Amino acid sequence: MTDKIRNASTTTRRQALKMMALTGVAGIFAPNLLGKPAFADTPPSKPTGRIVIGFSQEPTVFNPLMPRIEVDDGVHFSLFDALFRIDPEGRFQPALAAEVPTTENGGISKDGLEWRIKLRDDVKWHDGTPFTAEDVKFTLELVVDPNFRSWRTAGHSLVRNITVVSPTELTWQMETAFAPYLSILADTFIVPKHVLEPEQDRNTAPFNNAPIGTGPFKWANRVAGDHLELVANPDYYGEGPYVERLVYKYIPDLTVLYTQFKSGDIDIIGSQYITPDNFDEAKKLPGKVVNLVPSATVECIYLNLGRPQFQDPAVRQAIYAALDKQTIIDALYYGLPTPTESYMPQQSFYYNPDLPKHEYNLERARELLDGAGWKPGSDGIRAKDGVRLSFTNSTTSGNHLREQTQQFIQQSLAEIGIEMSISNLPPAVMWGEYWTKSQFDTVIVGIIFMTGADPDVTSRFHSGAITIKGGRGANNGQYANEEVDTLLEEGGRTFDPEARRAIYNKVQEKIRADLPLLPIFQTVTVRGHKAGIEGIVPNINTRIDTWHAAAYRWKK
Amino acid sequence: MFGYLLNRLWQSIVLLVIVSIIGFAVLNLIPGGPLSQFALTPGMTQEAMDRIAEQMGLNRPLPVQYLDWAWRLVQGDWGTSYRDGQPVLNVIGRHVFATLLLMGTSTAISIAIGTWIGIRGATHRYSLFDYTVTVGAMIALSIPTFWFGLVGIYIFSLKLGWLPAGNMYTIGDGSALNYLRHLIMPSVVLSLVNVAIWSRYMRTATLDVINQDFVKTARAKGLTERRVLMKHVVGNALIPMITLAGMQLPGLLGGALVTETVFTWPGMGRLFLDSLGYNDYPVVMGLLMFSAILVLIGNLIADLVVAAVDPRTRLD
Numbered sequence: 001m002t003d004k005i006r007n008a009s010t011t012t013r014r015q016a017l018k019m020m021a022l023t024g025v026a027g028i029f030a031p032n033l034l035g036k037p038a039f040a041d042t043p044p045s046k047p048t049g050r051i052v053i054g055f056s057q058e059p060t061v062f063n064p065l066m067p068r069i070e071v072d073d074g075v076h077f078s079l080f081d082a083l084f085r086i087d088p089e090g091r092f093q094p095a096l097a098a099e100v101p102t103t104e105n106g107g108i109s110k111d112g113l114e115w116r117i118k119l120r121d122d123v124k125w126h127d128g129t130p131f132t133a134e135d136v137k138f139t140l141e142l143v144v145d146p147n148f149r150s151w152r153t154a155g156h157s158l159v160r161n162i163t164v165v166s167p168t169e170l171t172w173q174m175e176t177a178f179a180p181y182l183s184i185l186a187d188t189f190i191v192p193k194h195v196l197e198p199e200q201d202r203n204t205a206p207f208n209n210a211p212i213g214t215g216p217f218k219w220a221n222r223v224a225g226d227h228l229e230l231v232a233n234p235d236y237y238g239e240g241p242y243v244e245r246l247v248y249k250y251i252p253d254l255t256v257l258y259t260q261f262k263s264g265d266i267d268i269i270g271s272q273y274i275t276p277d278n279f280d281e282a283k284k285l286p287g288k289v290v291n292l293v294p295s296a297t298v299e300c301i302y303l304n305l306g307r308p309q310f311q312d313p314a315v316r317q318a319i320y321a322a323l324d325k326q327t328i329i330d331a332l333y334y335g336l337p338t339p340t341e342s343y344m345p346q347q348s349f350y351y352n353p354d355l356p357k358h359e360y361n362l363e364r365a366r367e368l369l370d371g372a373g374w375k376p377g378s379d380g381i382r383a384k385d386g387v388r389l390s391f392t393n394s395t396t397s398g399n400h401l402r403e404q405t406q407q408f409i410q411q412s413l414a415e416i417g418i419e420m421s422i423s424n425l426p427p428a429v430m431w432g433e434y435w436t437k438s439q440f441d442t443v444i445v446g447i448i449f450m451t452g453a454d455p456d457v458t459s460r461f462h463s464g465a466i467t468i469k470g471g472r473g474a475n476n477g478q479y480a481n482e483e484v485d486t487l488l489e490e491g492g493r494t495f496d497p498e499a500r501r502a503i504y505n506k507v508q509e510k511i512r513a514d515l516p517l518l519p520i521f522q523t524v525t526v527r528g529h530k531a532g533i534e535g536i537v538p539n540i541n542t543r544i545d546t547w548h549a550a551a552y553r554w555k556k
Numbered sequence: 557m558f559g560y561l562l563n564r565l566w567q568s569i570v571l572l573v574i575v576s577i578i579g580f581a582v583l584n585l586i587p588g589g590p591l592s593q594f595a596l597t598p599g600m601t602q603e604a605m606d607r608i609a610e611q612m613g614l615n616r617p618l619p620v621q622y623l624d625w626a627w628r629l630v631q632g633d634w635g636t637s638y639r640d641g642q643p644v645l646n647v648i649g650r651h652v653f654a655t656l657l658l659m660g661t662s663t664a665i666s667i668a669i670g671t672w673i674g675i676r677g678a679t680h681r682y683s684l685f686d687y688t689v690t691v692g693a694m695i696a697l698s699i700p701t702f703w704f705g706l707v708g709i710y711i712f713s714l715k716l717g718w719l720p721a722g723n724m725y726t727i728g729d730g731s732a733l734n735y736l737r738h739l740i741m742p743s744v745v746l747s748l749v750n751v752a753i754w755s756r757y758m759r760t761a762t763l764d765v766i767n768q769d770f771v772k773t774a775r776a777k778g779l780t781e782r783r784v785l786m787k788h789v790v791g792n793a794l795i796p797m798i799t800l801a802g803m804q805l806p807g808l809l810g811g812a813l814v815t816e817t818v819f820t821w822p823g824m825g826r827l828f829l830d831s832l833g834y835n836d837y838p839v840v841m842g843l844l845m846f847s848a849i850l851v852l853i854g855n856l857i858a859d860l861v862v863a864a865v866d867p868r869t870r871l872d
Contacts (some may be wrong), residue, residue: 060640067594067608149611152599208641224650225822227727247727251820263713263721428835431595432588436602448598459601467602474601
């Protein structure tokens with residue numbers, strides 16, 4: 001563990017200290033994981049016991065480079081390692097790499113084009129084969145192999161001339177400077193060359209259902225539709241593992257998930273955690289530790305700016321002013337989430353705390369619409385130049401809290417002469433082309449806008465990322481602002497965290513002013529585990545709470 | 557007999573083709589598709605999804621996809637799950653055991669108890685027993701099973717702590733006793749409804765027979781009431797039940813969606829629901845064909861058994 005602290009360096013020492021000070025909020029929730037040993041007793045000398053983690057979705061993808069969902073990620077973290085990982089404070093820590101490359105230590109050249117990665121020399125794959133630079137090269141080439149079903153090529157497609165200098169060192173060139181690549185690498189688990197290279201078809205290789213990694217746990221067995229079991233990797237190079245067996249149990253219904261947490265069938269309640277309505281009861285449960293953990297997901301009303309109704313900024317401001325966030329949070333979400341003005345999680349180093357505060361004011365909303373010339377028609381619905389202020393709002397059907405939020409917003413908007421009709425769809429339909437090809441008017445959605453800890457939002461807000469206009473990305477609201485484009489391009493080229501923070505603070509200002517999305521709140525999850533389990537540390541920079549299951553252990 | 561079987565087989569194949577075409581069309585008409593579950597993954601783009609769809613062959617014309625699927629099926633290849641990359645038959649095979657265990661137990665309980673209640677209700681018509689059972693059956697049929705399940709878990713797991721709150725077994729303990737403890741609640745909950753159904757059918761069937769002339773003849777011969785019941789009434793009343801049992805076969809292996817979800821039972825019902833939620837077309841199609849085949853086989857067996865026990869319906 002101490003090794004990691006000594007090696008921690010994305011940035012200079014001064015920058016790191018500043019970042020730590022600035023991310024104090026995260027520190028409250030994520031105390032001391034990689035800092036100092038905060039645990040009451042010393043870890044067991046050899047892995048003992050079993051921990052069962054309940055998930056409400058079933059992990060089914062075990063090749064970490066293939067398309068995956070949140071819970072798949074949760075398992076990958078136990079089986080595999082990336083070159084680096086991001087700690088709860090948002091700092092990069094070396095994992096398979098011996099150190100984090102920076103412009104200061106020469107790992108990344110001043111122009112950001114030449115990368116040099118040094119690797120640990122004491123890592124073995126689960127089958128005993130030594131891990132080398134060849135595995136890293138193979139992984140980075142596999143993710144851009146056109147025959148491989150890779151879930152992401154962004155960033156990786158800029159890499160050229162990967163050269164293995166020695167078993168513990170490799171270099172490559174980037175086509176253009178791309179600062180978010182460090183975060184992408186922290187999210188790219190390295191796979192074994194000696195296992196996958198001989199396979200004809202890597203999409204269907206046996207590896208994908210019996211993975212071999214370098215992580216703290218080894219694959220044991222999977223009972224499809226029920227659970228999968230991992231065993232401790234005694235040769236793990238890093239901290240832990242402390243438990244001998246780690247079980248990911250699939251419980252498909254949130255009520256049943258919570259019931260099995262209460263009854264003690266599961267030790268840790270994982271994603272999607274405890275529903276807010278059960279928080280009051282849960283925190284009184286004997287023998288259970290239940291706490292609130294902010295997640296990076298920002299719940300927002302996402303507008304399709306391609307629709308004529310939303311092209312007038314006054315309309316977007318008026319809808320925002322008519323949004324009674326506090327009542328939604330208090331009455332529907334039991335007061336748990338935090339209202340927010342930004343798409344960026346408030347615990348992030350890059351969060352801009354100085355954005356104008358939202359105020360719920362129907363009078364102001366009416367004034368805005370009157371001033372912009374939107375006049376009520378005979379049916380009471382405002383219109384201007386033949387465009388009626390009428391639109392649909394969609395979300396995943398079956399999500400009761402969102403459905404109630406919709407009805408509440410519908411009433412508020414009716415009071416200012418805006419007609420919102422509700423049109424909900426099942427998830428597979430909702431997040432298909434309806435979403436990706438901008439066929440919606442507005443949706444209520446929770447989105448993680450960051451790439452790990454990286455603030456890059458090019459794929460969400462750059463005008464070149466609008467799919468239906470031939471762009472590459474996920475700018476499904478069709479937002480376009482030249483200034484934001486320029487800022488995002490500059491941010492992508494800049495490696496210095498301080499300089500980047502200034503850039504992304506400005507991006508947040510612009511987004512707050514233009515309102516392509518109306519932020520409602522930052523999600524808070526209710527998490528729980530049995531008293532007696534130690535080492536559970538939330539990390540806002542990862543999508544899933546099991547990012548560091550290596551440290552889980554039973555108190556003696 | 558042989559001609560009859562050949563004819564049935566031919567009809568079955570035509571039926572399967574129709575079922576598969578309708579199923580395939582309906583599945584693919586639903587907007588979304590297998591990749592939409594990844595749309596919200598941070599960093600996922602339409603471009604990446606289009607590329608993956610291309611690699612998976614999802615953007616080929618539907619008739620081509622269907623013929624490709626059907627041709628492989630004829631050759632014995634049921635395809636590969638989009639979700640976990642396993643062959644569909646393996647996926648189904650691994651869920652069949654759980655369902656068979658649960659449904660087998662519950663069906664055995666239902667048939668035994670249901671038959672007894674039905675016969676007793678018919679022979680003691682309008683008695684207190686009959687009324688109680690009729691009202692009880694009405695209640696069991698009207699209340700959804702998930703409610704019974706949740707109430708059962710609340711009382712017997714959370715309050716009393718007698719029975720586990722779900723799952724097929726405790727992880728790390730695969731003993732028969734452990735399976736049995738986990739089996740009690742879900743199978744009893746499932747049986748509640750089935751007992752109600754079986755007892756109603758059995759009561760009606762017994763009443764049909766009990767007033768027939770041959771029963772009167774049997775009584776007139778001086779047989780004891782018990783012998784009349786066992787030899788003449790029950791045997792004849794069970795004939796329509798055979799057809800009913802045949803129709804239960806697909807249900808037996810198709811699983812109980814709601815009960816499996818409430819009790820976290822990794823069976824076929826949940827597999828179907830999960831596969832549908834993820835638009836895992838190969839598995840959904842596989843399950844569809846599997847249950848269609850079961851329906852056909854179940855009916856065929858029932859017809860053959862009825863023909864064997866009932867001389868009036870001999871096939872030749």
